[in-house]
Amino acid sequence: MLKVPDHQVGGHEARDGKLGPLIDDSGRFYKPLQSDGRGSKELAFYTSFSSDARIPDHIRRFFPVFYGTQLLEASDGSGLHPHLILQDLVSSRHNPSIIDIKIGSRTWHAESSEDYIQKCLKKDRETTSLALGFRISGLQIYGSKEAEFWKPNRERVRNFSATDVRLVLRKFVSFNSTGDSNLDPDCSFASTVYGGSAGILAQLLELKAWFEDQTIFHFCSCSVLLMYEKESVLKGGNSGAEVKLIDFAHVVDGRGVIDHNLLGGLCSLIKFISEILTNPDESTTKACLLDSEENHICSDNCTEK
């Protein structure tokens, strides 16, 4: 009864005979253990994390539930392969909009091999990681029944500039602007999805408070998932706004030091999202001002603040 996940936005995919994660219909996510040592590191993390009494419950909820491991027929047809059994984070969701954000300006750690460090450093410098302290590594934004999802391909996401990242974080919570539309995102869902006491910003701030204090783990190269359901918001229902942490193949011992690399990136993301909440129509205004300065015209729908 296992199948390929519908809403995976990053990582290896179990398509075209490749090795990737599978889901069942009871809300479990089967992630094949990577064979180069990452798999065993991720397993070690989940094992240690699940039984660590120092993790408070309000923080534990940001992590997928870990159910153990299981030998399963691999999606690439290579026979039995060990899989982590995790909570399927989107099993109860209908058409979720999702962004996968790799946190930290540095995605390598001191114990990595020199080759791996150089590879990561290059990618951190080529993407927005170095400049912003995070990079988008995948996304899908639900448009409408007709338009369905905007899901730019890997190559395109990898080339996102700081400006693209700002735009995507605005499109994520907009009604008018999904896909490759050139409309300024209206950010009409910003206050519902990013804002509020149960919104994404509040959840990120809760995580931040923990990361300012915890010295148990360094979450190198892990991702934050931001999720919500546009259709539910449109119907006036619960947005389902949720933050989750995933990908723990590069977690190392914190050795009594806070994870300053993750914390810095998280604070940067928080600032981006706060700015959208403070200035939901900023980009329109800016574009208008720029336009009027350069071309001495200002269209009717430009309203200067």
Place this chain on the structure above:
Amino acid sequence: MLKVPDHQVGGHEARDGKLGPLIDDSGRFYKPLQSDGRGSKELAFYTSFSSDARIPDHIRRFFPVFYGTQLLEASDGSGLHPHLILQDLVSSRHNPSIIDIKIGSRTWHAESSEDYIQKCLKKDRETTSLALGFRISGLQIYGSKEAEFWKPNRERVRNFSATDVRLVLRKFVSFNSTGDSNLDPDCSFASTVYGGSAGILAQLLELKAWFEDQTIFHFCSCSVLLMYEKESVLKGGNSGAEVKLIDFAHVVDGRGVIDHNLLGGLCSLIKFISEILTNPDESTTKACLLDSEENHICSDNCTEK
């Protein structure tokens, strides 16, 4: 009337015919402009910072006052050389204890030359910068009239491990343990110097709040100075606990993004100092526990919590 500063703990020193900063007796510090572009970058920073109305006064006080530039006879005898005229941060102090801490796990930025990046990266990996998000780059801790200052040399400071950093931050606020004493630091001044509403921790938290928000500058490779006066504390007077930011030769435009590299390192330093305040006698306890586990003995002055 210019002379070599008495209490400089890091950077180039104007001794033995070398180019370095000078002070006068009116509280001004003359820092020679470095010729490789750093000098002009630091001048550009001070000029821009001094006139930037976005910097609140409670943050401005963490920076040396900038008075302009002046051509002066250089300390290396090479003739007239342009100097920045800055506030001498220790002119009113008597026997100050000082630590100079370079903040950030990364001391280079994207616009640096490839050679410079590689050089900095190597040093960040060899020192505690990568692991802790900061490294101590100089210090002097006042002992007593007899013992005067403990001022380990550059080579020794450069080789500080994470354990050394913890120890130095404890010695800094201890009565019993200065210099190379093997006594466990008693941290008897921790609550006076690090704690309290005007203490070093409160000042660092004020800076942190600003760095969570400001997107004007990225302070690459700058230092935090921690200072106080032990004699004054012993007499029951004001500790003179003060935090300052210095060294702005690598400040770059923030481009609307917070300085996540500095912020992460600052949060890490804050955690180190918070821990000393929470557990002023932790190291004693830990050493004792370790000792009793390994050698099955526990001396009389070990008190388990």
